[in-house]
């Protein structure tokens with residue numbers, strides 16, 4: 001079939017909205033009509049050329065929601081008409097990783113997914129001239145129709161609005177999950193969140209949900225303050241307005257250091273600050289941000305010797321097929337908020353404008369509605 005998609009032909013170049021050829025689902029795969037997709041900073045990270053795994057031409061996008069149109073041979077868990085959210089972290093429920101309660105990083109298809117291919121080692125997308133186009137994070141939601149492995153779709157309730165719950169495909173689950181699944185933060189804790197964008201705001205609402213006492217937000221953009229307060233931030237810090245070193249300032253503000261800190265910037269200097277403003281003896285710093293090729297983190301080992309720890313999280317530690325439908329329920333039941341964070345709704349033709357808004361710090365989430 002033919003479908004419209006935004007194609008990243010080259011690193012650093014705007015996406016090109018065009019028709020592409022899409023082959024139908026093979027065994028164990030499903031064809032999904034994407035109804036809406038968010039623009040995550042990770043899409044921009046790859047589009048820009050900063051992603052060491054980035055390959056072109058590719059159809060980016062990994063924060064979508066849509067409807068199953070057709071299923072390949074052997075598919076049992078979903079059927080045409082089901083509403084689904086694509087999963088860049090699949091859940092096969094059989095691999096060594098899925099069977100280990102310590103991780104959500106299903107590895108069943110990670111190798112081919114990282115190469116921009118379906119599990120059989122081929123791509124379903126081609127240009128109209130017949131040249132292959134790569135998949136991205138196993139999702140490629142910047143295409144109106146896409147093919148996904150069965151283990152990479154979460155079936156969700158049918159009354160959930162696509163243009164909102166698409167955000168659960170990455171940002172919401174990552175932020176809320178980092179608090180609940182990865183940090184396992186306790187009521188009454190003190191936390192610092194670095195970067196108050198599409199991920200950081202969801203860390204804030206996760207902290208509010210579990211009953212944190214102090215939720216400090218740190219961002220260089222003062223325009224992020226108002227929305228962050230709406231999502232539970234108790235104290236705002238703009239590093240540009242702090243005289244001297246930010247670490248002692250934050251340690252003082254959190255009365256000895258934070259129980260939990262979260263990097264939602266992808267900046268390795270920020271990651272160091274986030275670790276070092278943790279409380280001596282027990283503070284944990286969770287890295288969510290994705291750093292460019294070649295970037296490395298550093299600190300004095302003494303920071304770890306004295307009881308701080310550094311951890312990371314992908315997709316908020318969530319097991320997609322199991323947890324995503326529950327997070328959709330949380331949204332539908334009013335336990336978490338999404339609507340105010342979706343600041344812009346765009347057509348596919350306007351997708352490059354969405355990346356401009358992200359760079360200008362004017363959006364939290366832009367969502368393309370097909």
Ligand code: NAD
Nearest residue numbers: 041042195196197198199219220264266288289290314315
């Ligand atoms: P975003 O662009 O919406 O937000 C980033 C925020 O960080 C902005 O508000 C910006 O002003 C702020 N910021 C930038 N530099 C800063 C600095 N030095 N100090 C303080 N604040 C600073 O991006 P997003 O969509 O929220 O994504 C955030 C990061 O999380 C990205 O690196 C993204 O790739 C990553 N991410 C990781 C996962 C995961 O599973 N680990 C999932 C989604 C996104």
Ligand code: AHE
Nearest residue numbers: 040042051052053089170290291314315
């Ligand atoms: N390809 C990059 C790493 C990108 C990365 O860490 N991705 C996160 C999800 S970000 C979603 O917005 C992730 O899931 N990581 C685990 C995995 O297996 O990719 C690089 O640096 O090579």
Ligand code: ZN
Nearest residue numbers: 040042170171
């Ligand atoms: Zn993302």
